[in-house]
Amino acid sequence: MESSTTHRGNRHGRSEEARRAVLEAADDLLAERGFAGVTIEGIAARAGVAKQTIYRWWPSKVDVLLEAFTEDMAEHLTPPDTGDLATDLRTHLANLAEFLTTSDPGAVFRALTGQAQHDPQLATRLRDDHLSAQRARDRLPLHRAIERGDLPADIDVDAALDHLLGPIHYRVLVTGTPVPRSFTDDLVAAFLHRHRPDSR
Amino acid sequence: MESSTTHRGNRHGRSEEARRAVLEAADDLLAERGFAGVTIEGIAARAGVAKQTIYRWWPSKVDVLLEAFTEDMAEHLTPPDTGDLATDLRTHLANLAEFLTTSDPGAVFRALTGQAQHDPQLATRLRDDHLSAQRARDRLPLHRAIERGDLPADIDVDAALDHLLGPIHYRVLVTGTPVPRSFTDDLVAAFLHRHRPDSR
Amino acid sequence: MESSTTHRGNRHGRSEEARRAVLEAADDLLAERGFAGVTIEGIAARAGVAKQTIYRWWPSKVDVLLEAFTEDMAEHLTPPDTGDLATDLRTHLANLAEFLTTSDPGAVFRALTGQAQHDPQLATRLRDDHLSAQRARDRLPLHRAIERGDLPADIDVDAALDHLLGPIHYRVLVTGTPVPRSFTDDLVAAFLHRHRPDSR
Amino acid sequence: MESSTTHRGNRHGRSEEARRAVLEAADDLLAERGFAGVTIEGIAARAGVAKQTIYRWWPSKVDVLLEAFTEDMAEHLTPPDTGDLATDLRTHLANLAEFLTTSDPGAVFRALTGQAQHDPQLATRLRDDHLSAQRARDRLPLHRAIERGDLPADIDVDAALDHLLGPIHYRVLVTGTPVPRSFTDDLVAAFLHRHRPDSR
DNA sequence: TGGTAATCGAGACGGTACGTCATGTCTTTGG
DNA sequence: CCAAAGACATGACGTACCGTCTCGATTACCA
Numbered sequence: 001m002e003s004s005t006t007h008r009g010n011r012h013g014r015s016e017e018a019r020r021a022v023l024e025a026a027d028d029l030l031a032e033r034g035f036a037g038v039t040i041e042g043i044a045a046r047a048g049v050a051k052q053t054i055y056r057w058w059p060s061k062v063d064v065l066l067e068a069f070t071e072d073m074a075e076h077l078t079p080p081d082t083g084d085l086a087t088d089l090r091t092h093l094a095n096l097a098e099f100l101t102t103s104d105p106g107a108v109f110r111a112l113t114g115q116a117q118h119d120p121q122l123a124t125r126l127r128d129d130h131l132s133a134q135r136a137r138d139r140l141p142l143h144r145a146i147e148r149g150d151l152p153a154d155i156d157v158d159a160a161l162d163h164l165l166g167p168i169h170y171r172v173l174v175t176g177t178p179v180p181r182s183f184t185d186d187l188v189a190a191f192l193h194r195h196r197p198d199s200r
Numbered sequence: 201m202e203s204s205t206t207h208r209g210n211r212h213g214r215s216e217e218a219r220r221a222v223l224e225a226a227d228d229l230l231a232e233r234g235f236a237g238v239t240i241e242g243i244a245a246r247a248g249v250a251k252q253t254i255y256r257w258w259p260s261k262v263d264v265l266l267e268a269f270t271e272d273m274a275e276h277l278t279p280p281d282t283g284d285l286a287t288d289l290r291t292h293l294a295n296l297a298e299f300l301t302t303s304d305p306g307a308v309f310r311a312l313t314g315q316a317q318h319d320p321q322l323a324t325r326l327r328d329d330h331l332s333a334q335r336a337r338d339r340l341p342l343h344r345a346i347e348r349g350d351l352p353a354d355i356d357v358d359a360a361l362d363h364l365l366g367p368i369h370y371r372v373l374v375t376g377t378p379v380p381r382s383f384t385d386d387l388v389a390a391f392l393h394r395h396r397p398d399s400r
Numbered sequence: 401m402e403s404s405t406t407h408r409g410n411r412h413g414r415s416e417e418a419r420r421a422v423l424e425a426a427d428d429l430l431a432e433r434g435f436a437g438v439t440i441e442g443i444a445a446r447a448g449v450a451k452q453t454i455y456r457w458w459p460s461k462v463d464v465l466l467e468a469f470t471e472d473m474a475e476h477l478t479p480p481d482t483g484d485l486a487t488d489l490r491t492h493l494a495n496l497a498e499f500l501t502t503s504d505p506g507a508v509f510r511a512l513t514g515q516a517q518h519d520p521q522l523a524t525r526l527r528d529d530h531l532s533a534q535r536a537r538d539r540l541p542l543h544r545a546i547e548r549g550d551l552p553a554d555i556d557v558d559a560a561l562d563h564l565l566g567p568i569h570y571r572v573l574v575t576g577t578p579v580p581r582s583f584t585d586d587l588v589a590a591f592l593h594r595h596r597p598d599s600r
Numbered sequence: 601m602e603s604s605t606t607h608r609g610n611r612h613g614r615s616e617e618a619r620r621a622v623l624e625a626a627d628d629l630l631a632e633r634g635f636a637g638v639t640i641e642g643i644a645a646r647a648g649v650a651k652q653t654i655y656r657w658w659p660s661k662v663d664v665l666l667e668a669f670t671e672d673m674a675e676h677l678t679p680p681d682t683g684d685l686a687t688d689l690r691t692h693l694a695n696l697a698e699f700l701t702t703s704d705p706g707a708v709f710r711a712l713t714g715q716a717q718h719d720p721q722l723a724t725r726l727r728d729d730h731l732s733a734q735r736a737r738d739r740l741p742l743h744r745a746i747e748r749g750d751l752p753a754d755i756d757v758d759a760a761l762d763h764l765l766g767p768i769h770y771r772v773l774v775t776g777t778p779v780p781r782s783f784t785d786d787l788v789a790a791f792l793h794r795h796r797p798d799s800r
Numbered sequence: 801t802g803g804t805a806a807t808c809g810a811g812a813c814g815g816t817a818c819g820t821c822a823t824g825t826c827t828t829t830g831g
Numbered sequence: 832c833c834a835a836a837g838a839c840a841t842g843a844c845g846t847a848c849c850g851t852c853t854c855g856a857t858t859a860c861c862a
Contacts, residue, residue: 014838035318041817050840055819113374114317117310118235127376135375159386162375167366174313174369175335175362176327186359190394215808241848250809255850415834435718441822450835455824513774514717517710518635527776535775559786562775567766569774574713575735575762576727586759594790614812641843650814655845 014057021047022054023068030065031104035111038065062115062122065108070130072105077134079141085150086192088141093164093184100172101179113173138165151195164191214257221247222254223268230265231304235311238265262315262322265308270330272305277334279341285350286392288341293364293384300372301379313373338365351395364391421447422454423468430465431504435511438465462515462522465508470530472505477534479541485550486592488541493564493584500572501579513573538565551595564591614657621647622654623668630665631704635711638665662715662722665708670730672705677734679741685750686792688741693764693784700772701779713773738765751795764791 025047029038040061044051058064076099079092100106116123138161145151164187171177225247229238240261244251258264276299279292300306316323338361345351364387371377425447429438440461444451458464476499479492500506516523538561545551564587571577625647629638640661644651658664676699679692700706716723738761745751764787771777 018839034320039817040819044840048840050842051819052821052841053839056838110317114314117314117373120234123376131375159383162367162370162377162383163363163387163390166368166370167362169374170362170366170369173317173373175331176323177358177362183359183362187363190363190390193394194390214806218808239848240850244809248809250811251850252810252852253808256807418834434720439822440824448835450837451824452826452836453834456833510717514714517714517773520634523776531775558777559783562767562770562777562783563763563787563790566768566770567762570762570766570769573717573773574769575731576723577762583759583762587763590763590790590794593794618813639843640845644814648814651845652815652847653813656812 015053018047018049018053019057021049022058022064023071025049026061026064027068027104027108030108030111035115062112062119065112066122066125066129069105069108069112072103072108073130073134074137076103076105078137081140081144083148085141085145085196086188088144089164089188089191090185092138092141093168093187094181096165097168097172097179097181097184100168110173135161155195160191160195164188215253218247218249218253219257221249222258222264223271225249226261226264227268227304227308230308230311235315262312262319265312266322266325266329269305269308269312272303273309273330273334274337276303276305278337281340281344283348285341285345285348285396286388288344289364289388289391290385292338292341293368293387294381296365297368297372297379297381297384300368310373335361355395360391360395364388415453418447418449418453419457421449422458422464423471425449426461426464427468427504427508430508430511435515462512462519465512466522466525466529469505469508469512472503472508473530473534474537476503476505478537481540481544483548485541485545485596486588488544489564489588489591490585492538492541493568493587494581496565497568497572497579497581497584500568510573535561555595560591560595564588618647618649618653619657621649622658622664623671625649626661626664627668627704627708630708630711635715662712662719665712666722666725666729669705669708669712672703673709673730673734674737676703676705678737681740681744683748685741685745685796686788688744689764689788689791690785692738692741693768693787694781696765697768697772697779697781697784700768710773735761755795760791760795764788 022043025043026038029042029046038061040051040054043049043061043064044054054064058067077092077096079095080088082088082091100109112122112126116126139157142151142155142157142160146153146155167187168179168184171179171183222243225243226238229242229246238261240251240254243249243261243264244254254264258267277292277296279295280288282288282291300309312322312326316326339357342351342355342357342360346353346355367387368379368384371379371383422443425443426438429442429446438461440451440454443449443461443464444454454464458467477492477496479495480488482488482491500509512522512526516526539557542551542555542557542560546553546555546557567587568579568584571579571583622643625643626638629642629646638661640651640654643649643661643664644654654664658667677692677696679695680688682688682691700709712722712726716726739757742751742755742757742760746753746755767787768779768784771779771783
């Protein structure tokens with residue numbers, strides 16, 4: 001077992017200790033100095049790790065951030081399942097807004113999404129490895145509602161998600177406007193008004 | 201007049217020739233090599249200009265891109281005024297989608313927005329100098345409709361814009377999904393369904 | 401017995417197989433890529449041996465070369481004993497010239513002597529372990545001649561050797577000039593002219 | 601004039617100040633820490649100069665040492681011209697011995713000659729640019745003696761020089777034996793005994 | 801008409817971070 | 832116990848740009 005005993009890297013495999021130190025250092029640096037302040041050199045110095053150890057395991061600094069990001073994401077953004085579509089959506093969207101605007105992994109997400117605008121490979125990886133998984137979680141409340149008969153079966157789920165999630169990301173990434181609970185609740189209201197006009 | 205005679209920079213003022221060369225070189229480099237390929241050194245070499253000339257007039261490379269961007273933006277994204285809200289919005293949103301996904305200045309916009317995620321100062325400048333102007337243009341169709349009585353006077357215009365524009369930017373910046381005419385038309389349909397339920 | 405059975409290193413002692421592989425790899429690398437091309441890493445890779453095995457047995461890469469060198473030296477540079485001083489010296493000096501300029505161990509000698517210029521410890525070891533032994537061999541023809549009465553008993557043997565050997569090393573190490581038979585013969589002639597003026 | 605005003609490097613040309621600092625730093629490091637202790641990083645740090653400045657002007661660290669060496673050589677090793685061959689040679693050889701064994705540029709010479717054993721390009725450059733010039737100076741006393749009729753016209757000057765200089769270099773580079781005045785005087789005596797047997 | 805002042809291209813400078821390489825140490829696995 | 836494998840911290844390598852600086856030239860303006 002790798003985790004059964006601490007070791008410092010040998011034939012047994014890589015050092016978990018070094019791995020954790022690198023990921024934490026990267027996260028800290030991003031939080032403290034912003035994306036430009038995250039350098040391989042700096043991560044190495046802060047983590048007490050050799051540069052070569054980083055290059056051995058990660059192709060670039062964005063890969064370090066990507067891995068650091070992965071570990072934190074799922075727990076934050078799994079939508080609830082109360083049996084009530086409106087409640088589920090309101091909670092989930094509020095959680096998303098808070099994640100994006102205030103959490104550390106949210107800051108990493110913004111940084112990576114920003115970098116992805118200049119780096120198509122990163123964009124692809126970000127979408128394939130992370131956003132698609134999140135997207136699947138985002139779909140759950142709608143699918144459950146369809147199964148319950150609370151939403152029409154022919155609804156375009158992906159378009160619906162874009163309508164719900166898009167404005168939040170837009171405020172976070174483009175306009176910089178705060179995303180209060182009233183805004184996310186209103187998104188849910190608009191959605192429900194269109195697809196369940198009778199209910200309200 | 202500065203433009204009346206070609207000169208190469210002297211007491212008369214700065215060289216318009218050099219300014220144009222710099223802006224074009226920056227644009228070209230962004231298109232050819234991406235944001236990371238845009239360097240002051242590279243712009244200077246390509247424009248046949250001294251580095252100092254760039255530093256004299258622009259604080260950083262993003263300022264060069266910002267200036268290059270400014271010149272192209274307004275013309276592309278001024279919404280039409282046909283007197284019909286639905287038509288105006290459909291056209292405007294389709295134009296926006298095309299601008300963001302296919303045009304050169306759209307690429308510059310994506311790059312700058314990406315960089316703004318790591319650079320709060322750029323974010324502020326981008327919003328204050330450019331997005332607010334664009335936002336004002338975006339509001340026009342809605343204000344005109346309100347004046348015509350085609351929309352209720354108490355509508356939250358900014359929230360409405362976020363609902364209309366957000367999903368498009370979300371697809372462009374985050375998911376990378378194409379933004380076809382059907383998607384933008386559907387956004388308009390959802391908007392009208394909510395705020396003018398009687399018409400259609 | 402170590403040699404009776406092949407083993408790969410165990411309680412019976414170190415692996416002769418590994419030792420030979422290391423020495424040969426070092427020699428080969430020196431011949432192929434020069435001194436800078438000899439690295440512990442490279443020797444290990446080429447010999448199919450772990451780096452640690454090299455570090456266990458040799459303090460540094462020059463020690464590997466030194467050991468490789470030791471094995472080849474004595475056989476090449478033992479002066480003949482024909483009973484005639486002139487013949488012995490001419491043959492020995494010609495052998496030395498050929499050894500230094502054309503043989504593989506001669507190349508190792510040049511490399512080690514070069515390295516010794518920046519490494520006093522190596523210089524000392526080279527002199528104590530190898531050059532003094534060679535020096536003793538070099539003295540033999542002169543001592544035999546003295547015993548035969550062919551040279552005066554009060555001759556300064558070491559100075560004489562420096563006069564005979566110095567110009568050859570000088571050409572090899574400093575000027576890079578070839579060292580033909582005529583040159584070595586002339587050295588012998590000068591020596592004999594001084595110390596046995598009657599004989600010629 | 602470049603030298604008329606101090607500058608820090610610009611279109612005017614390179615900075616003499618930086619050049620001097622680099623050469624001195626290299627010399628100092630060689631003297632203090634030996635050849636292995638001379639690194640580009642170290643020179644840069646000690647000279648208060650950017651690494652790039654060194655790479656801009658010198659292809660490698662040996663080129664720095666080579667240039668540092670050039671400046672000091674000629675003055676030390678120009679043979680005297682007293683009109684007496686024996687005196688000229690004795691003085692010159694004693695100077696050479698002292699230069700090689702005790703002076704700072706002599707240490708640089710030993711280091712470069714050592715490095716030349718692993719670096720054929722350096723060997724060539726060392727010979728073409730420096731040793732040939734020194735060789736020309738070394739020939740002067742012999743040529744003057746020939747013109748005076750103090751040496752036969754058909755003497756092989758180059759071979760004679762190897763006989764005179766070789767043993768000194770041999771002691772310095774190979775055996776590490778001291779080179780006292782008696783040794784150099786004896787070399788001259790042997791030379792004169794052969795080529796001017798009558799004179800003594 | 802000739803001095804003054806601002807700009808320009810050019811490019812050297814001190815730096816920072818990059819990504820690669822070899823070093824020598826360490827630990828595990830296995831014969 | 833020794834060898835192979837290979838991860839590790841260290842630190843020099845040579846490169847690419849950074850942002851600053853000084854130069855010599857050009858070109859208006861203004862006295």
